[in-house]
Amino acid sequence: MGQKCKILFLCTGNSCRSQMAEGWARHLKGDIIEAHSAGVDPKGLNPLAVKVMREAGVDISGHTSKHVDQVMSVPFDYVVTVCGHADATCPPFSGKTQVVHHGFDDPPQLAAHTRNEEDALVHYRRVRDEIKAYIETLPERLHCP
Template sequence: MTDNKKKKILFLCTGNSCRSQMAEGWAKHLKGDVVESYSAGIETHGLNPNAVKVMAEAGVDISGHKSENVNDLLHIQFDYVVTVCGHANENCPFFPGKAKVVHVGFDDPPALAKAVEGEEEKLNCYRRVRDEIRAFVETLPEVLINL
């Protein structure tokens, strides 16, 4: 990165309960020195307890996060808005200023979990998406410049 200013990144999802929360958690944990991360939803559904559980397994505590509505963050001058689900991408509000909106979609863990039996198999759905989000966050902020 050529400047020393942290890039402000908003991770946006439908309900701000799972994927966007995981992304914010990973960004704070792995990239807090170069990005200032936020998460929000088109709606607010509250924190998904399984998302909290699998992030804790990986050493990232998101239990103190709260589900935020994107309309409450429109005053922040984001550098990037990353939509992490299709619905949010299709319904992303206009962001004033210079925010570059990019879409990096991830599967919905609760939907994946509905298709499998057993608690461990359900948690494995969350773990897979958690790890995919981590791999993406590890490339920040450089990857966003090229999207």
Template sequence: MKILYLCTGNSCRSQMAEGWTRHLHPDIECWSAGVVRHGMNPDAVRVMLEAGVDISAQTSKTVDDLPDVAFDYVVTLCGHAAENCPFFPSRARRVHRGFDDPPSLAAGLPTEAARLDVFRRVRDEIRAMVAGLPGSLED
């Protein structure tokens, strides 16, 4: 199985999904990308490492940066990516599984602990979705 996780900036949610998939399902090939490239979010890297998954070597990229792969699934993780998802000529099945955007929600919070709690909540929600693969991608 080959999965592409697509988000707006490939800085947080899609990176977490890629990291969880590699960690929980080494038999599944996966990539992540963004509609645009925002760079890796350090808080995403930090909370994933807390959970035992190191995504620090992953890089932020767009779909144009990916190898030519016939994906089985293209999973959009935010509304913007779902609305702006590029066309994939393969047999890829598009699936939307939306998650809150941690950087946006955390931006106005007064403490680092509160900010990181938002990232942890979304990290754990993404983990639950990934843990259920491939069934979690069915309607």
């Protein structure tokens, strides 16, 4: 088998959506995708993202929130921006790296006005499942080498 497709999932805070995407890619496609995640303004790992991923059998508790500058030396095939702000502020990558956008709703923002954690988790679970469905289409959707 050839080289793995190197994909960076980029979000604003690298706390939730990009972390979920990295977790799913490693869990579902680790044999063909080398997954990374980072943020343009890292905020730390979101505990509710960790919780809903654990419910689905994926442990992201060891992930750390990284700034995109920390991974700029990796020769990515693709950068997938998973939020609008990251798409608008994505730094230029060198070489063959292609940037594509596939946005997902922001669970912390959706959950901001919920009454309790269980109500908040509904939003996290929906986005988690949407991200999983997207990851299942990779790397074919991106036409990785």
